Amino acid sequence: MIGELMDPRKTFGKAVTEIAKENKDVVVFSADSGKSSGFGDFIDQFPERYFECGIMEQGAVGMAAGMATAGKIPVFCAIAPFVTCRPYEMVRNDMGYMKQNVKLVGRNCGITYSDLGVTHQSLDDFGLMRLIPGMTILAPQDPVEIEEACKAMIEYEGPVYMRIGNPKIPVLFERKPFVIGKGDIIQDGEDVTIITTGSCTKDVIEANEILKEAGIKAKIIGLPTVLPLDEDLIRDAAAETKKVVTVEEHYINGGMGSMVTELLSDMDGVTVKRLGIPNIYATTSSNYQELLAYYDLDAKGIAKSVKAYLGK
Amino acid sequence: MNKEMLQKTANQIRKDIVTAVYSAKSGHPGGSLSAADVMTYLYFEEMNVDPKNPDKADRDRFVLSKGHNAPALYSCLAEKGYFPVEDLKTLRHTGSYLQGHPDMKHIPGVDMTSGSLGQGISAAVGMALSAKLFNEDYRVFTLLGDGEIQEGQVWEAAMFAGAKKLDNLIVIVDNNGLQIDGKIDDVCSPYPIIDKFAAFNFKVIAVEDGNDFDQLDKAFNEARLTDGQPVAIVMKTVKGKGVSFMEDQAGWHGKAPNDDEYKQAMEELEKAGEA
Ligand SMILES: Cc1ncc(C[n+]2csc(CCOP(=O)(O)OP(=O)(O)O)c2C)c(N)n1
Ligand SMILES: [Mg+2]
Numbered sequence: 001m002i003g004e005l006m007d008p009r010k011t012f013g014k015a016v017t018e019i020a021k022e023n024k025d026v027v028v029f030s031a032d033s034g035k036s037s038g039f040g041d042f043i044d045q046f047p048e049r050y051f052e053c054g055i056m057e058q059g060a061v062g063m064a065a066g067m068a069t070a071g072k073i074p075v076f077c078a079i080a081p082f083v084t085c086r087p088y089e090m091v092r093n094d095m096g097y098m099k100q101n102v103k104l105v106g107r108n109c110g111i112t113y114s115d116l117g118v119t120h121q122s123l124d125d126f127g128l129m130r131l132i133p134g135m136t137i138l139a140p141q142d143p144v145e146i147e148e149a150c151k152a153m154i155e156y157e158g159p160v161y162m163r164i165g166n167p168k169i170p171v172l173f174e175r176k177p178f179v180i181g182k183g184d185i186i187q188d189g190e191d192v193t194i195i196t197t198g199s200c201t202k203d204v205i206e207a208n209e210i211l212k213e214a215g216i217k218a219k220i221i222g223l224p225t226v227l228p229l230d231e232d233l234i235r236d237a238a239a240e241t242k243k244v245v246t247v248e249e250h251y252i253n254g255g256m257g258s259m260v261t262e263l264l265s266d267m268d269g270v271t272v273k274r275l276g277i278p279n280i281y282a283t284t285s286s287n288y289q290e291l292l293a294y295y296d297l298d299a300k301g302i303a304k305s306v307k308a309y310l311g312k
Numbered sequence: 313m314n315k316e317m318l319q320k321t322a323n324q325i326r327k328d329i330v331t332a333v334y335s336a337k338s339g340h341p342g343g344s345l346s347a348a349d350v351m352t353y354l355y356f357e358e359m360n361v362d363p364k365n366p367d368k369a370d371r372d373r374f375v376l377s378k379g380h381n382a383p384a385l386y387s388c389l390a391e392k393g394y395f396p397v398e399d400l401k402t403l404r405h406t407g408s409y410l411q412g413h414p415d416m417k418h419i420p421g422v423d424m425t426s427g428s429l430g431q432g433i434s435a436a437v438g439m440a441l442s443a444k445l446f447n448e449d450y451r452v453f454t455l456l457g458d459g460e461i462q463e464g465q466v467w468e469a470a471m472f473a474g475a476k477k478l479d480n481l482i483v484i485v486d487n488n489g490l491q492i493d494g495k496i497d498d499v500c501s502p503y504p505i506i507d508k509f510a511a512f513n514f515k516v517i518a519v520e521d522g523n524d525f526d527q528l529d530k531a532f533n534e535a536r537l538t539d540g541q542p543v544a545i546v547m548k549t550v551k552g553k554g555v556s557f558m559e560d561q562a563g564w565h566g567k568a569p570n571d572d573e574y575k576q577a578m579e580e581l582e583k584a585g586e587a
Contacts, residue, residue, distance in 0.1 A: 119427030
């Protein structure tokens with residue numbers, strides 16, 4: 001099931017460049033972050049539609065919003081904390097409140113910048129963005145889904161935040177059109193529902209092999225859209241399995257797990273176990289895989305936590 | 313320290329920087345090397361600091377606003393005696409206190425946490441303001457990248473420091489001409505840097521070659537004598553200085569050398585140290 005490894009940033013940059021060939025309204029903003037966001041080809045092919053601002057993320061969001069008022073579709077990508085935490089009020093007012101058609105993309109999300117330290121990790125971006133009314137949050141799970149998510153994000157009219165990682169990720173799924181707000185049942189099962197998003201999905205799929213050996217039949221739901229949540233899908237699954245686990249590379253407080261917990265809070269007999277990073281300043285590591293293991297977010301750790309939750 | 317000793321120390325710090333980044337397999341050699349001389353000058357000549365007593369109240373402060381130059385800061389601190397030089401090889405390793413960006417809570421001698429560009433200078437202004445308020449005579453030095461000064465926060469801090477006449481604040485701009493996406497004037501020109509700081513009521517000292525200790529010496533002596541306004545030292549440097557294939561190359565902003573490159577870099581620095 002797990003296929004070719006691809007660089008998420010290059011995949012993203014290429015996808016936007018392809019779309020820009022057809023859609024002349026697409027423009028790109030950079031804050032000294034263009035080439036590292038995969039926009040090398042875009043810069044060569046559409047220099048007049050590429051705006052290098054320098055290191056000024058707050059200004060870039062404002063300028064992108066201004067350009068959106070005139071009908072353009074600005075895509076602004078940089079390191080995740082610098083497009084979310086840093087310019088938060090500009091995102092809230094100029095993109096959210098003003099409903100401007102800006103596509104904000106946070107790369108090297110979660111703990112993928114494992115060794116750069118706390119300032120460069122992004123474990124609160126779902127939490128920040130979900131508080132902005134009218135915001136859409138995408139977290140595609142594999143390279144093909146990143147490509148399709150780019151198409152959907154640019155077709156959709158309104159503010160979007162998309163989150164992508166840094167290390168290469170494998171192809172997991174067949175190509176299909178990306179429908180914003182829709183999740184998928186990756187595998188059916190009745191013992192527990194595991195809800196995953198973004199890069200965690202690969203590890204959940206691997207964890208499932210360990211769970212199968214232990215005789216646990218998990219229903220696995222993939223959420224390439226975190227906001228709006230696919231409420232019907234999640235509520236139906238919870239009604240069936242009663243036990244729900246959420247998995248995300250984000251603080252366990254305030255992110256997708258919190259959203260799911262809030263959604264299910266009125267359902268009798270349903271409990272939710274949230275997996276993610278505890279609400280602390282994360283430790284750092286030279287190696288992303290090591291750090292995932294440290295936080296029990298690799299396949300082994302996820303399987304261990306699910307088993308413990310089910311008392312097995 | 314005399315000039316020769318400063319040069320020798322700076323050369324050792326360059327070796328430490330390259331070695332730390334090599335053992336981390338990631339990190340930022342370019343800006344660390346352009347700033348190696350001025351940081352050596354600060355720690356070994358200019359600042360009143362004591363590695364045995366890193367928190368002493370009347371010490372001069374240093375804020376590395378361009379936090380990605382952590383390898384340079386850690387190397388200076390280690391050579392000065394704040395912690396073992398050996399530890400530099402643990403940079404960015406699991407469990408090491410030497411994270412990718414400076415962390416004041418875990419690293420002796422680090423006066424301010426940094427990593428998000430533009431933020432350090434505001435903290436430095438706060439420190440300088442505190443000294444004024446409590447009639448303390450320590451000074452505050454902060455080092456910024458020439459790309460970093462594109463951040464609006466830098467100019468908020470500068471406006472405040474100028475308006476409040478914080479003459480105990482010395483802002484140093486490492487004008488190596490490069491940032492990640494290329495030349496600073498192609499990306500989004502911050503020039504004229506000198507006139508900008510002057511317009512914000514700074515005394516501006518331009519240094520033609522910020523990798524030359526005589527010129528640094530002259531600039532910091534002038535800064536010491538400045539009264540009634542903050543100082544900006546705007547110094548031209550060479551990014552990657554001291555390692556031939558890294559010099560003036562944007563590609564070496566944030567990349568570790570491989571085995572062969574490491575060997576060559578160390579040979580070049582070894583040679584320079586003997587000269
Ligand atoms: C707020 C923020 N935005 C972006 C970055 C990513 N970043 C790290 S270094 C750098 C370029 C810095 O260039 P410059 O200030 O000229 O530093 P130097 O050449 O001295 O290394 C960028 C954009 C960051 N650390 N913080
Ligand atoms: Mg520079």
